[in-house]
Amino acid sequence: MGGEVKRAxxxxxxxxxxxxxxxxxxxxxxxxxxxxxxxxxxxTPAADEPDYLSRLNFPGQFPxxxxxxxNGYRSKPWVMGQYSGYGSAEEANERFRYLIEQxxxxxxxxxxxPTQIGLDSDDPAAxxxxxxxxxxxxxxxxxxxxxxxxxxxxxxxxxxxxNAISPIVAALFIASAQKNGIDPNSISVxxxxxxxxxxxxxxxxxxxxQPSVKLAVDVIEYCAAHLPNxxxxxxxxxxxxxxxxxxxxxxxxxxxxxxxxxxEALSRGVSIDAFAPKLYAFLGSDIDLLEEVAKFxxxxxxxxxxxxxxxxxxxxxxxxxxIFGYTLGSALTAQQPVNNLMRxxxxxxxxxxxxxxxxxxxxxxxAVCLPTQESVTLSLRTQQIIAAESGILGTVDPLGxxxxxxxLTDEIEAQVLQVLKRIDQQGxxxxxxxxxxxxxxxxxxxxxxxxxxxxxxxxxxGVNVYATTEKSRIPIFSINDDMEExxxxxxxxxxxxxxxxxxxxxxxxxxxxxxxxxxLIPSMIEAVKEYATIGEICGVLRDVYGSHxxxxxx
Amino acid sequence: MTNRKMRIxxxxxxxxxxxxxxxxIAKELCGQGYEVIYxxxxxxxxxxxxxxxxxxxxxxxxxxxxxxxxxxCRKIMDLxxxxxxxxxxxxxxxxxPDDDVTKLxxxxxxxxxGPGTSLSTIVEAIGNTLAAENAGRAPLKR
Numbered sequence: 114m115g116g117e118v119k120r121a122x123x124x125x126x127x128x129x130x131x132x133x134x135x136x137x138x139x140x141x142x143x144x145x146x147x148x149x150x151x152x153x154x155x156x157t158p159a160a161d162e163p164d165y166l167s168r169l170n171f172p173g174q175f176p177x178x179x180x181x182x183x184n185g186y187r188s189k190p191w192v193m194g195q196y197s198g199y200g201s202a203e204e205a206n207e208r209f210r211y212l213i214e215q216x217x218x219x220x221x222x223x224x225x226x227p228t229q230i231g232l233d234s235d236d237p238a239a240x241x242x243x244x245x246x247x248x249x250x251x252x253x254x255x256x257x258x259x260x261x262x263x264x265x266x267x268x269x270x271x272x273x274x275x276n277a278i279s280p281i282v283a284a285l286f287i288a289s290a291q292k293n294g295i296d297p298n299s300i301s302v303x304x305x306x307x308x309x310x311x312x313x314x315x316x317x318x319x320x321x322x323q324p325s326v327k328l329a330v331d332v333i334e335y336c337a338a339h340l341p342n343x344x345x346x347x348x349x350x351x352x353x354x355x356x357x358x359x360x361x362x363x364x365x366x367x368x369x370x371x372x373x374x375x376x377e378a379l380s381r382g383v384s385i386d387a388f389a390p391k392l393y394a395f396l397g398s399d400i401d402l403l404e405e406v407a408k409f410x411x412x413x414x415x416x417x418x419x420x421x422x423x424x425x426x427x428x429x430x431x432x433x434x435x436i437f438g439y440t441l442g443s444a445l446t447a448q449q450p451v452n453n454l455m456r457x458x459x460x461x462x463x464x465x466x467x468x469x470x471x472x473x474x475x476x477x478x479x480a481v482c483l484p485t486q487e488s489v490t491l492s493l494r495t496q497q498i499i500a501a502e503s504g505i506l507g508t509v510d511p512l513g514x515x516x517x518x519x520x521l522t523d524e525i526e527a528q529v530l531q532v533l534k535r536i537d538q539q540g541x542x543x544x545x546x547x548x549x550x551x552x553x554x555x556x557x558x559x560x561x562x563x564x565x566x567x568x569x570x571x572x573x574x575g576v577n578v579y580a581t582t583e584k585s586r587i588p589i590f591s592i593n594d595d596m597e598e599x600x601x602x603x604x605x606x607x608x609x610x611x612x613x614x615x616x617x618x619x620x621x622x623x624x625x626x627x628x629x630x631x632x633l634i635p636s637m638i639e640a641v642k643e644y645a646t647i648g649e650i651c652g653v654l655r656d657v658y659g660s661h662x663x664x665x666x667x
Numbered sequence: 668m669t670n671r672k673m674r675i676x677x678x679x680x681x682x683x684x685x686x687x688x689x690x691x692i693a694k695e696l697c698g699q700g701y702e703v704i705y706x707x708x709x710x711x712x713x714x715x716x717x718x719x720x721x722x723x724x725x726x727x728x729x730x731x732x733x734x735x736x737x738x739x740c741r742k743i744m745d746l747x748x749x750x751x752x753x754x755x756x757x758x759x760x761x762x763x764p765d766d767d768v769t770k771l772x773x774x775x776x777x778x779x780x781g782p783g784t785s786l787s788t789i790v791e792a793i794g795n796t797l798a799a800e801n802a803g804r805a806p807l808k809r
Contacts, residue, residue, distance in 0.1 A: 226682040226733065230709075238711065241735040242682050316684015316708045356687050443687070447762070447782035480782050481762060556690045563691050567786055576783045663707035667677075667693040 117161050125171040130183040133173060137188035144187065144507035152507035154184055158514065168414070169519075172468075172509045176417035178410050178522065180468040181433045185509035190500040192471040193493060194221065194272075194437070201596050202258035205248045210262060219270030219301075222259070223247030229317040231278055231651030234600045243597040247274070251604045252646045256285045257292075265295050272303040277319040279306040280331045281647050284637035287340075292642070303344040305395070306332050309370040310349045312546045313555055314356035316663065319651055322543045324658035328633065330377040335634040337378075337387040345388060346374065347395045347437065354397035355443045357559020360408045361525055365532035366551055367394060368415065369542040372533075375424055376541075389420055390430035397441040398464040398472075400456050406512055407521035409436060409467025414522070415529055437471040438464035445480040449575035453477035458495050465499055466512050472496055549664050556667060607644060616643045620653050627657040672702040673797055676724040678715040679708050680743070683733035688760060692728060695786045696793070712742040720752055725797055731761040737770060744774050756796045760784070 144152040155172065158165055170176065173183035182188070209220050224247040227239035233251050234243045243249050250256060275282035283304060290297040308325040311318040318325065329346065336345040350367035358366065371392070378388060394412060398405050416434035420426040440460035445453040454477045464472050474492040476484035484492075505511055512518045536545050545551045565571040572578050619640035626636045640650060677693045679686055686708060693705045704722055706715065719727050731739060740759060747753050758778040759771060768779045778792045 230682060232682075238682070238709075241738045242733060245734055246683075311684070314685075314687075316686065356685075357691075482764070556687075556694070559687050560691050560694045563695075563786065573783075577785070663709065665705050665707045667690040667697075667703070667705045 118158060118165050121166055122157055122171060125174060125183070129171070129173050133183045134188075137182075137184075139184065139187040140189065141187075146504060146507075152504075154187060155179075155509045156511075156514065168523075169513065175421070175429065175432060177413040177433055179510040179513050181413065181435060181470065183509075185468065186465075186500075186506040187509070190506060191465065191469055191496075193496045193500075194471045194473045201244055201600055202248055202250065202255040204596075206259050206261055206263070209259070213263060213267055218267065219272065221272040222274075224274055225249045226317065228647060229274070229276065229278065231319045231647055231655075233646050233648030234597065234604050236648060241597070243600050249596075249600050250282075250285070250647065251600070252607060252644045253285055253288055253292075253641045254603070254607050254644060256289045260289060265290075265293060265300065268300055270301045270303065272305075274305045276305055276308045276311055277317055277325060277328075278647055278651065279304050279308070280328050280335075280634050281637055281641070281650050283332050283335065283343075283345075284634055284641050287634075288638050288641045291638075298340045298342045301342045301344065302340075303347065304332060305349065306346040307349045307370060307374075307395075309373060309542055309546060310352050310367070312661070313366060313551055314352035314354075314358075318661045320654060320658040321661045322546050324654075325661075326373055326377050326543060327630070328654075329374055330381065331632045331634055333374065333378050333388050334381055334383050334632055336391070337383050341391075344391045344393065346391075347393050348374075349395045351395050351397040351439050351441070353555060354399065355441060356555050357443070357562060358555045359558050360399070360401075360404050361528040361532065362555060362558060363397065364408060364412050364415065364525065365529045365536070366542070366555075367396070368412075368419065368529070369533055369536045369545070369551075372419075372423075372537075373542040379424070385420070385424045385426045386428040386431050389424070389426055390428055390433075393435040393437055393470070395437045395439065396469075398438045398460045398467070398469075399441045400444045400459050400463075402459055402463045402466070403517055403521060404525075405460070405463035406467045407518055407525050409438070409464065409469060410510075410513075410518070410522045411525040411529065412436065413468075415526055435471075436467075436469040437473070438467070438469035439473045440464070440475045442475050442479050445475060445477070446573060446576050447480040448580060450477055450481055452575050453480065454491065454495070457492060458499075461495055461499055462503075462505075465505060468510060549666055552664065553666060604646070608646075611644050616640070616645055619643050619645055620649060623650060624653045624657060627654060672700060673726070674702045674704065674722060674724045675726045675728060675793070676715070676719050676722065677703060677705045677728045677730070678710045678718075679706070679730050680710050680712055680715055680739045681731060681733045681735050682709055683731070684708050685732050686730070688732075689728075689730035692730070692760065692786070692789060695790065699790055701793075712739060712746055716743060716746040716750060716752070719747075719755055720750055724755060725800070726793060727755055727757045728793075729757065729759045729761075731759060731763075734762070736761055736763055737767060740771055740774055740776055744776070754800065756800055758789075758793065758796065760789070 169178045172180035212220055225244050226242045226246055228250045232239045234249050273282055286302050287297045306329050308329050333345045336343045348367050348371040350363040353366050354363040413434045417432040420432040426432050440457045444456055457474050461474050474495050476488035476492045478484055478488045539545050566573055569577050622636040623640055626633050675696055677689050679689050693703045697703045706718055756777040759776050760780040763779055771779050777796050780789055
């Protein structure tokens, strides 16, 4: 090994690594291959390489290309997170209580579509969609049913997919904790709260982009001041990618959105280091293994420079990008669905080789129906097999230094920076979303990929090669249909027994705060304590901000 | 009818926001010489039917991934019937279980396409459906 890298490595070992290992002892005293060959914690160039220290450096050190921790997964593997939740609050509560009994300390709450777009369950437009893709939450009463009987001291983390309604959901958890005499900061709540990506993929927006950014930053601002343990935002690329974007577009648009939120937060006087350490990126992991590994590594490097150089972050945690990887649902096929097990395995491997902190794996039947218990278990086993049997946990960033991977990492970085520069020149993410530029670019990419599949240039096993006419026989998961009626009658009963005078005064306070451009969370906490519904609060905000009408361009 | 481009409405009824498939189909049909009207996300059955009648479309294509396809299609077929517009054929794409495909066809939906169907298959089926409609007889699959 050359002089400079060697000296730097010794210094890294004695400071960064040694300090880390004291707090995070490794799971084994030595790591070996199956045949007994010793595996080093970290492999580095044998001779000095130009730019090694500035472009790659050692794991846990700026710019974090080789990972955010000094020893990868040797102390503990990534967090195996799974997404779940459907039906009524009571049904979800049963499931959560079971999971807590089994020793799980955190859970994710998926919300149904009406809830996500600010419609109460009794809204005519919600008909047929209540409780279908997640839990229906209309008011604090549903949050109370959802959390009933759950020992709060055992709950470490609650994750939720609220975006357009994120400040209301924050208010609901705060109010619920306060009513139980618990400090809301003692539980860690993760709110997805990345509404800009909803205009690019997935589509659960309510208001126009500009006020939506304001609402998202209300959560960031409130948490920075009052709830430092909460994660106020996950910047999301997954949904953009699942809408057909390329890997470069996924990272570029995610970071362009992040820049919009950060700029808004800084303009309110929130310090970058007061919230950036808590942010993390939710990215897809596709099946193209080399590109994905390079993407995760490039994303960390770009983020590190962005936070340090553009936003002046001083806390190293701010420039350290934690990644939640999720194997891409759109890579799965409805034809020969069991093949998806292999696709998920490759995508999961890409995420692990890319050094993610949390990984969720898709179920093989997702292209056909909502996952069954059996398929969810299989997808978890996939992760467990990679962690326990594949041996790739033994060394950090195992593909680092590969000519192919480093070259792809550099290429993705360069292309992402180019897109980011162009978005800046075009007035930032909000402008580019309002004008539809970003949406159109994603549609173009999705169409181009589909054409490659049509021509056979991109092969899909079971679809355009080795297709069979045999019908797939997989169990179909179905949901109870009278759930919707029960939810509606519960909501109507609630609406008839509230204190209408107190409720209306709370809704007026929200309206006033919105008109005065104040942070809305304090007035929302008061309103949800009077059992104002999400639909009612969104109704007030629709009057102030207007509604976003989806573009009819394609 | 022969003097103008055939006009197709692509709609996304319901609250689901996954519009990748709908937009890809819209683009492809455009490239194939059709005039395409994409109505964006969160259309109600009423909006779709009234747009279809106002724009005098020759065919309606619906993309439904939320699982609410039976309810939505029933409503749209009823509305077409009430408005005397049953001559507009309706096709559906989405994640539709086999049993429901049968039910949709019984309702009068001309074609149902599942995930992974190739664009050429869809374009061909649309061409056949329109040809059958134009020839003044019911399409074969209705």
